[in-house]
Amino acid sequence: MIRKTALVVGATSGIGLEVVKKFVNNGYDVFATYNKGDLCDLEDIFVGLDSKLYTCKVDVKNAQDIKNLFKKIEKDVDFLDCVVYCPGISYDEKMLIDVDDEEIEEILNVNLKGAIIAGREAMRFFVKRKHGSIIFISSIYGIYGGACESVYSASKGGMIALSKAMAQECGAFNVRVNCVAPGFIDTKMTAKFNEEERERIIESTPLKRLGRVDDVANAVGFLASEESSFITGQVIEVAGGAVKF
Numbered sequence: 715m716i717r718k719t720a721l722v723v724g725a726t727s728g729i730g731l732e733v734v735k736k737f738v739n740n741g742y743d744v745f746a747t748y749n750k751g752d753l754c755d756l757e758d759i760f761v762g763l764d765s766k767l768y769t770c771k772v773d774v775k776n777a778q779d780i781k782n783l784f785k786k787i788e789k790d791v792d793f794l795d796c797v798v799y800c801p802g803i804s805y806d807e808k809m810l811i812d813v814d815d816e817e818i819e820e821i822l823n824v825n826l827k828g829a830i831i832a833g834r835e836a837m838r839f840f841v842k843r844k845h846g847s848i849i850f851i852s853s854i855y856g857i858y859g860g861a862c863e864s865v866y867s868a869s870k871g872g873m874i875a876l877s878k879a880m881a882q883e884c885g886a887f888n889v890r891v892n893c894v895a896p897g898f899i900d901t902k903m904t905a906k907f908n909e910e911e912r913e914r915i916i917e918s919t920p921l922k923r924l925g926r927v928d929d930v931a932n933a934v935g936f937l938a939s940e941e942s943s944f945i946t947g948q949v950i951e952v953a954g955g956a957v958k959f
């Protein structure tokens with residue numbers, strides 16, 4: 715049986731790390747990128763299993779890093795089934811009038827420009843081989859907007875438009891492009907919220923709980939699989955029905 719291979723960009727924590735786990739459980743080999751921090755949690759997933767781990771350091775603010783990543787993939791495996799783009803940053807919640815230029819640039823560079831460059835490189839790779847699934851991790855703020863998260867919302871909304879445009883461009887090449895839009899997921903990114911705020915978030919979520927990383931990874935696993943082979947240009951909300959908090 716030919717093994718499948720996935721690339722997970724931003725794989726060392728939170729949702730990205732759980733997405734790697736999902737692929738390994740489904741028998742994939744994984745190319746995983748890291749930026750800062752150590753690789754222990756990532757390497758632990760592969761201990762005693764047949765799945766292979768390939769790693770590459772990538773700062774998505776640096777377009778050349780992303781291009782080098784795809785060169786390395788062509789050299790090492792020359793085949794991929796799926797690319798998942800996870801990197802994302804946000805700052806403390808504040809009104810747009812209080813956001814400075816550096817913050818805007820930083821958020822757009824990581825969340826949107828990095829996604830565009832990675833999406834382009836993934837598309838070049840997949841279109842040539844007439845096979846592939848690209849999945850961007852967006853946010854429900856990219857659909858509904860989030861007050862005091864204007865720039866983050868804009869970046870995630872841009873990502874949704876990007877994926878829909880890409881889906882139209884590359885459907886004829888058997889390449890699918892979709893987004894997963896999480897609501898509040900319990901990770902490092904949301905650790906800044908205190909107990910009282912978490913209770914409020916649960917209250918405004920129809921399914922009355924916080925999201926877990928595996929809720930998101932399950933949706934990614936589906937969009938990567940043949941079970942979603944007629945689905946492209948779509949956004950799956952993984953938010954317990956929440957539209958705002």
Ligand code: NAD
Binds near residue numbers: 801
């Ligand atoms: P996280 O902070 O654990 O993960 C963020 C990831 O982005 C990390 O792997 C980090 O290394 C990577 N990253 C940041 N800057 C980078 C850079 N310059 N180059 C390369 N990688 C970089 O948080 P998470 O919750 O796992 O977030 C994963 C994705 O899910 C993000 O895109 C985030 O916007 C999105 N999301 C999260 C939530 C949530 O509630 N946690 C909700 C909606 C969307």
